[in-house]
Amino acid sequence: MTTTPMRIVHCVRSPIGGIFRHIRDLATSQAAAGHDVGLICDSSTGSAFDNQLLEELRPKLALGLARFPMQRQLTIKDMSATLSLYRHIRDLKADVLHGHGAKGGAYVRLIGSFLAMRGQKIARVYCPHGGSLHYDPNRLEGRVYHALERLMGRLTDGLVFVSDYEASAYESKIGLPRAKSRIVYNGLLPEEFAPVEVPDNAADFLYIGMLRDLKGPDLFIEALYNIRLKNGEAPKAHIVGEGPEEDRYRNMVTRLGLERAVTFHGALPAREAFKLAKTVVIPSRAEAMPYIILETVAAERPLIATRVGGIPEIFGRYAHRLVDPGHIGKLTTAMEAAIEDPAKMTKEAGELRGCLAETFSVDLMNDRITTLYQDIKGILPADGAVPVATDSASAASRAQAVYARSSNR
Structure with missing residues (x-):
């Protein structure tokens, strides 16, 4: 399906992790389809690795890459940031403002509303990516x-929700959406479905993700310590990622006497990191639809993960394999089982990979989001095809059922 060209501006506070992976893939696909795309993000966030990814994206952004100071929490500085962003966005003459995460979503909806008051016809689209929905x-x-x-x-x-769980969390905590909404799963590229092989001398476990308690690296470290207490020796492990609590986790490793067992790395490409260990462990306390789970499953790597957010939707009929979030005893047991029976872990990784490519593809993600833009703006694709609308009531009902099942576990 060909599409009528649009001017699309994405806005996110922190250009790191899965949220930036989603934007990067979406912006690349939209640019390839003939749309003019721009990106706005925080100027102080991001490591050398993250900044390199931004620079690789820059040539594809016809509307440019702009970075402004943005605070994570609500502060008085948000007023000056909003004014700076307004002046920049006003001159881009965008058809669509797409905000990602709570802060990015707030900026584009406020600015888009003001521009609409001044006569500019602009679509204001928001994807929470968990964000404020994680709060109690x-x-x-x-x-x-x-x-x-x-x-x-x-x-x-x-509204774009990246999982049924996220849609149900929005309905439960915020209310029924007033806007047009769609559940659109994150997608992977075809080449990511090639299996990753690891050497025989690889470590036992890999944690990969942001270094913050929400993602559970402290639980990972504590489980390694528990295994050492039981067996007299800790499994070899790698921790890949960056984040605001890195020093605390390094101190935790030292305090528990795990320095010889645990190696810290900065951020690395996922498929490179997978080669470091036999089993990937993602002990998150909360998630929306984590890319790292999709990437691990697509690479056919053995995986231990928690039953949070959209992860059960990825596991499907194998969701019973997931570990209760925040339960250190069950996480330790699962890691011990992985050491004892690696052949079983390998077999389960192959089973899980089965139908992933069909559901979680970048092309499908791009198509469903772009046709949502068109639906909002009331424009037809260039070939005259009518965009297929989502049955919001059906989606909300299905999402609520998923949320209820997950909450009762």
């Missing part, structure tokens, strides 16, 4: 962020 609605911080999300819902034309 029974705590003050959660109540504040969820109230702001409800207000922002009035300024939203389109």
Whole structure:
């Protein structure tokens, strides 16, 4: 299907991790389809690895790559940041503003609404990527962020949820979407479905992800310590990633006497990191639809993961293999089982990979999001085909069922 060219601007606070992977793939596909694409993100976030990925994306961005100071938490500085972003976005004459994460979503919806008041016909699209939906609605911080999300819902034309779980979390914590909404799974490239082989002398375990408690690296380290207490020797392990709590995890490794067993790395490409160890461990406490799970499954690597967010949707009928989040005892047991029976882990990795390519593809992700833009703006594709709309009620009902099943486990 050919598409009518649009001017699309993506905005995200932190250009790192899975959220940036999603934007990078989407922007690349949209540019290849003939759209003019731009990206706005924070100027202070990101390692050398992340900045290199940004620079590789820059030539594909006809509307440019712009970086401004953006704070993670709500602060008075958000007012000056919003003004700076407004001046930049105003001159781009965008057809679509697509915000990713809570901060990116807030900026584009506020600015898009002001531009609409000045007569510019612009679509305001928001993808939470977890974000404020991770907050507990029974705590003050959660109540504040969820109230702001409800207000922002009035300024939203389109919502993209990366999993059924995320859609149900939005409905449960924020309310029924006022805007057109679609559940669009993150996608992988065809070459990512080639298996990754590891050498015989590889370490036992690999943690790969952001170094923050939400992702569970502390649980990973504690499980290694538990195995050492039981067996007298800790398994060899690698920790790949960067984040705000890295020093604390390094100190934890030292305090538990695991320096000889655990090696820290900075950020690495996932398929390169997979070669470091026999089993990947993703002990997250919360997720939306994590790319690292998709990448691990596609590479046919043995995987231990937790039952959070959209991960059960990836595992499908094998979701019973998932570990309860935050349960150090069950995580330790799963890691011990992986050491004892590597052949079983390899077999299960092959089974899990089965139908992934059909559901989680970049082309499908791009098509469903781009046709949502067209639906919002009321424009037909260049070949005259009518975009297929999502049955929001059906999606919400299905999402609520997934949320209820997950919550009851």
